[in-house]
Amino acid sequence: DVVLTQTPVSLSVTLGDQASISCRSSQSLEYSDGYTYLEWYLQKPGQSPQLLIYGVSNRFSGVPDRFIGSGSGTDFTLKISRVEPEDLGVYYCFQATHDPYTFGAGTKLELK
Amino acid sequence: QVQLKETGPDLVQLTQTLSITCTVSGFSLTTYNVHWVRQPPGKGLEWMGAMWNGGGTDYNSAFKSRLSISRDTSKSQVFLKMNSLQTDDTAKYFCARSQPGSPYWYFDFWGPGTMVTVSS
Numbered sequence: 001d002v003v004l005t006q007t008p009v010s011l012s013v014t015l016g017d018q019a020s021i022s023c024r025s026s027q028s029l030e031y032s033d034g035y036t037y038l039e040w041y042l043q044k045p046g047q048s049p050q051l052l053i054y055g056v057s058n059r060f061s062g063v064p065d066r067f068i069g070s071g072s073g074t075d076f077t078l079k080i081s082r083v084e085p086e087d088l089g090v091y092y093c094f095q096a097t098h099d100p101y102t103f104g105a106g107t108k109l110e111l112k
Numbered sequence: 113q114v115q116l117k118e119t120g121p122d123l124v125q126l127t128q129t130l131s132i133t134c135t136v137s138g139f140s141l142t143t144y145n146v147h148w149v150r151q152p153p154g155k156g157l158e159w160m161g162a163m164w165n166g167g168g169t170d171y172n173s174a175f176k177s178r179l180s181i182s183r184d185t186s187k188s189q190v191f192l193k194m195n196s197l198q199t200d201d202t203a204k205y206f207c208a209r210s211q212p213g214s215p216y217w218y219f220d221f222w223g224p225g226t227m228v229t230v231s232s
Contacts, residue, residue: 001173002173032217035215035216037217039217039218039219041157041219043157048206048208048220048222048223048224048225049149049157049206049208050222051218051219051220054216054218055216058216059192060218060220069208092156092157094157094159094219096217097216098216099158099170100171100173100218101159102159102173103156103157103159104156105156106156106157
């Protein structure tokens with residue numbers, strides 16, 4: 001199974017700071033069709049996860065442009081510029097290239 | 113509007129069978145896919161399996177032959193059934209919708225989840 005390793009495990013930030021989360025895969029996430037099926041989700045406390053980014057860098061409808069996804073192959077990054085209070089929670093990367101589909105273990109974004 | 117809602121037991125006895133229903137509204141099960149994802153208390157997310165819009169299923173091999181997913185399109189319901197429950201199956205179980213995929217599919221709507229405790 002594909003293992004997604006997220007770093008850091010937790011990230012303490014001041015509001016307005018930039019935050020960066022890494023997601024490293026044990027195998028390339030580029031599928032045979034040329035697409036890379038890597039997504040990012042945010043789970044706020046007590047809520048269900050919500051989609052932020054799909055296809056490495058495509059923001060889902062309504063997601064602010066301060067969320068930027070990038071990467072290729074096995075290395076991916078989610079950057080959040082100017083962290084706001086509603087950005088706090090646990091971020092998960094998810095790969096839908098190789099079955100079984102897998103999540104990273106999560107990165108908790110909290111206030112310093 | 114699009115909604116998903118999981119209903120199931122709060123408590124299941126060790127080695128027994130878990131049955132959860134995901135009732136959806138605002139979309140058709142013959143157009144969109146529905147997945148099951150679980151989350152043990154204080155831990156991360158685990159993809160369990162999917163009911164594809166064409167009626168096929170896909171299962172995470174971690175659940176071997178314990179897991180079964182089915183649907184009733186006339187009732188807009190997707191069912192999860194898992195047998196031989198152990199204490200580490202204690203988790204919140206979510207159903208989530210995914211796009212048909214062209215090419216990307218992703219979980220765009222989630223239910224609130226239902227918490228299931230396996231008791232010895």
